[in-house]
Amino acid sequence: MAGIYTGIRILELCNDMAGSFAGQICADRGAEVIKVEPIGGDPLRSVDSYQDNESKLFQSLNRGKKSICVDLAASDPSALMNKLVASADVIIMGLQRDQTTLYNLDYESVHSLNENVVYVAIDYFGSQGEWAGRPANDLVMQAFSGMLASEGKRRDNGTPRMIVSLRMAERSTGFLVAMAVSTGLLHRSRSGQGQLIETSQLKNLLALQGGRISDNPVADEPVRSPRQEQIRALRQRNAPFREYLGTAANVLFGNVFxxxxxxxxxxxxxxxxxxxxxxxxxxxxxxxxxxxxxxxxxxxxxxxxxxxxxxxxxxxxxxxxxxxxxxxxxxxxxxxxxxxxxxxxDLSTTPQIVDNDYVITVDHETAGQQTQVAPHAQFGLFPLGQLQGSPPLGRDTDDCLHGLGFTAGETSRMRRQGAIR
Amino acid sequence: MASGPLTGIKILEFSQVIAAPYAGQILADMGADVLKVEPPEGESWRLQAQFAPLESKTYQTLNRGKRCITLRLSEPEAQQVVHQLLADMDVVLINYRPDVPARFKIDYETLSAIKADLIYVDLTAFGRKGPWAMRPGYDGAVQAVSGLMAGEGKIRSDDGSPMTISSTAPADVTTGMVLADATTTALYHRQQTGQGQMVQCSLLATALNLQGSVVMEHPEADHAFRNPQRDIRIKRAEEGATYPELIQLREAAFQATTDPFYRAFLTRNGALVVAAESDQQRRWVCDVLDLDESMIGDEPRLEALFVTRTTEEWLEKLVQKRVPCSPVHFPEEMSRHRQVVDNQWMVEMEHDLTGTQRQLEAHLRFSVSSLESPPASPPLGRDTGQVLGSLGFSDDEIRAFAEKGII
Missing domain, CATH: 3.30.1540.10 (formyl-coa transferase, domain 3)
Known part of the structure; x- marks a missing residue:
């Protein structure tokens, strides 16, 4: 589809929702997004799947992309990955840093092959500190950031219950990564320089809580500072969880408005x-x-x-x-x-949603027509055209390899060795 | 002054409350020169929970790094000032109900006639079309309409009413990011082609995007479960079932298969989250608990086990096995948490009126176009005189504006 990113090639490596969502936003804007999946496919393909390797969750995060299957750990994928990396304008990197180093896909390695690449790294806990590099997901981010505790959904015995209506960390980080891509491309367009742009899901969730995270001694004096003291004291004496609850001031008493x-x-x-x-x-x-x-x-x-x-x-x-x-x-x-x-x-038939084209029909190659949520921003110069569904697993492996100059013989040898699918 | 990838970009912001102010702040963090236009009495978020005159903490965390000018937009002279300012602007960021901008002569048609390559990033609550286009809307209303509220299923224990998602204003804050992303994307397009354009965003569109596959429909995937469950709920509603009953029905249907290894548990001294996603990780949890795999699913047993030790003891073992896990923190303890400190995410800034404060740094870290620490939010109208002066208005004219209540 023609769009703002027509002619831009984006390589997406991730196994969670944030990177996939960002990749889809870019694909909606016309970028050629090549999703590099492991031989078994992105794990989201098998979450409540209704066909082999096809789930609604995956399909709602990967429309309009290409899929190639590469075993990054196989003996000889580097020739392929080096060429792919060298051909990309943007890399959305959702793999953990220990993996990127292992597979020579860290920023330094990529930069040595592709000087002007815009490389967006997605960390969970940031690049520093004892939690850096630890595995995580949306629930872990909810808990670590304080959102789980402050949301206040609880079981009868006081155990916090997770926020289920949205994956705040992963979805919002998707928006953020999309912004990093456009900002990186803008800077490259103005200056000729690519760069590394770092994002962290934890920092993002903290930022989205605004005033509950920042310290402002004057404003905090009546409520927040005493609460901080109280939490510190409870932590110090190893108090059970229930003692932390019911201490927040009920400022909303009787508010009907x-x-x-x-x-x-x-x-x-x-x-x-x-x-x-x-x-x-x-x-x-x-x-x-x-x-x-x-x-x-x-x-x-x-x-x-x-x-x-x-x-x-x-x-x-x-x-x-x-x-x-x-x-x-x-x-x-x-x-x-x-x-x-x-x-x-009930939303897809709600007039307000239909009238604004907030749901759209997308064609999936093997699964047929489906209704999806439309892109979040409507650009005046680019009325929304027909969007393509997500790719079946590995559909574009051969095409991509051919485009990179690999012969049919080389491709089938790599396939026999299990390096690609 | 500023540094960052948006250095030299000028943005005129007509905004109040959360989403658009937050977008302006994100862009200011990246080096843009953001001039916020407020009514002479201040925008509503300054007035909500003030801790000093015309200063609230929420305002200060959504408006740092900007300049601020006050204008009574209903007055033709104020509109003239806006049109003069426009010559120097790259972007207009605006959140009003769809019928309001034209009244103030700050709609896209008027402004793009003055400046052809203008980027006009527009936020409404429910979109510019449809039966609700002209309705006012806040985050809470959008939570209700978008399905987030029912999807979350929070119910008040005293009167059975729904509750909003309250750990943050989800539609508002994420729309802040959406608007910032729309702005940088349109700036990239203008850089490539010279063209400006209008970009439309809404709180409702964002809220739908936050839910994604929950809203998505696909006959083949939905016929076995989602559609029949929906039909049962609709039928029960027609028969007179109450809202809490409908929520209970939906939760029983869609969350009956809750994963016992993807939830929070109480410990001896707090609570922790275990978030195993693969069979391998579930086995590791069993190892840590010294449990037979056949016990998977016996949640009371798991609860009884977790409460016997401290959060730290469990975390040490779970981390070692590389199981996704976390202590349950409270927001108030995060600004001094070691992980936040080690990553140097909090930055200190000095507010003109209310002193030192610490906020989270910019969302993105750039290796080349690196960012400076942002300044605090502006007091109301701090920059009015300077901005009007730069447009050529004399001190007397500025004083006359003030007397007429225009600034």
Whole structure:
């Protein structure tokens, strides 16, 4: 497909979602993305697979790419990999650093073959420190970054439960790597220089928590600093996990203005974050409950807190008396930000999503037509064309090798030796 | 002044709250000169949870490294200032409801007529088309509409209402990255061809991309399980099932096969995560626990075992076997965590009004176009006089603007 990256060749080596997602974003923009897979295929091909080597998870992360299968550990893949590396504009490297060194795919080795390459490295824990190089995945990132604990989903005995609706670390790092590619290409276009660009999933998740991670002594004094002290003390005396819980101040007591509600037939979210919007919300709810807008607002006063909790109960009960559609009509009339709570399985037929082309039809070679989520940014000069599905395992091995100058004889010898598939 | 791959790039930012400000910050971190336009009373995120007048921590962590000018955009004179500023700009980054920019004469058609190769990166909540295009929307509303909220399935224990994902504002913060990526990609295209363009992003499109395969549909893959489960839920809803009941139904269907080796466990002194993904890694976990493989799946037994030792004791063994694992940390302890310190990810900066603070450094590290440590966020309107002066306005004219409430 023609796009901003037409003519750009990207080599993608990874066995997780972040690198694959980034590669797909680049393929959507017209790059030739060559995914180098192990002989057995990317492990994501076999997560809930419904055909050999084909799963929805893999297919939703790899559309529009080429697939070549190479055993990096075989005796003689280096001639092939050296040529591939030398031909690339960009390398998306999701393999761990010990592996890249082992296979001469680290930045220094690649740079010696391809001086102007833009090389984007994806680490989990960063390049330094005792956790650098340790294996990880999205759940590990959730736990390490603090998100798992602060999300507050728990089993009955207090054990944290994972965030399941999205893989925040891997998806957001995918966006980040895509930005690293475009920024690296921009810099190369302006200066002629390629370079190494380093990303870390952990740093990324920490950054996405913003103010909960940064230290600001003045702002932190009332809540965050005491909480930090408390955690330090609990850590020091090896306290059990439950003692850490329920200590965070409940600053949201009685707040009815930014939260979801059960309705008569489902659920709806209402969010009013400013005084004018909260006034509109009060009108929509036919309520004079002021909460934060009350001149006597005082979270330290137990009587006031009790009053707010009572008021919130009244609002909650009100929501149960109308359907989601009835509430949405009221919020629309009053101009209150709101949205019905929809299920993921219902989205592809939701008019708002259809009207904006947020779901698209993609053709897969062996599996047929499928509905996928459209690219996240729509470029005015490049209306979205027909996108191709993900490649069957190793579909493009022969073509790529031929393009690199290998003869049919050399290719079949490598295949016999098990170096390629 | 600045260094980095975006040195020399000038960005005019019309933004509030999280997503677009965050995008501007990411771009400023990479060396762009970002001029943020705020209303004279300050954007709403300055006013939310202020710890000093017109300063909040969330604002300060989303707006570092920028310059700030105040303008009353509804006034023609303010619009004139914007149009004069535009001559020098490469990018406009904007988040408003689709009907608002034209009212302020800062829509793409108006601005690209003034500057043909302008890159205009546009953020809306729900997209520019469709029945909800004109609806206001925040992260929470987008969580609801995009399926994230139901997919997460958090329910309040007291009244059965859904809860938002709250460890961060997922649609907002990731859209910040999306906008920054859209900007650098369009800049690359302009560098190659000389063409500017409008790029459209929305919180909803981002939220759908975060879910990917969950939203994806494929008849062959879905007919055995996903579609029948969906139909059962729809039927139960029609019969009058409540939201918590529907969530319970969905969770039982889609998460019944929860992996006992991909979850958190309590330990003697905290909690840890074991995240084994392959059979090999599961066997290693059994080795560490000194368990027979037939015990895989006996979660109560696993829970009873893990709680007998400290997190550190278990981690030492699991790390040695190269099983993906982690202690469960709290966000508040991360800024001083050894892994963060060893990677030198926290940088110190001085705010004009509120003093020293420590934030996470820029997302990317570049080997060639390396970045300088970013300056803190600007106080409200700090740069108004300087910017207007550079456009040729005299001190008297600037004073008159201020008296009329335009700046």
């Amino acid at each position: 930014y939260r979801p509600y059960q309705t008569k037939d489902g659920a709806v979210f209402m969010g009013a974050l400013s005084r004018p919007l909260r006034d509109k919300a009060r009108k929509a709810l036919d309520s004079d409950y002021l909460h934060r807008d009350d001149p006597n607002y005082d979270p330290e006063n137990p009587e006031f807190v009790a009053y707010c909790i009572e008021q919130a109960k009244i609002v909650v009960a009100k929501f149960r008396h109308k359907t989601t559609a009835e509430w949405m009509a009221i919020f629309e009339r009053e101009g209150v930000p709101a949205g019905p709570v929809l299920f993921p399985e």
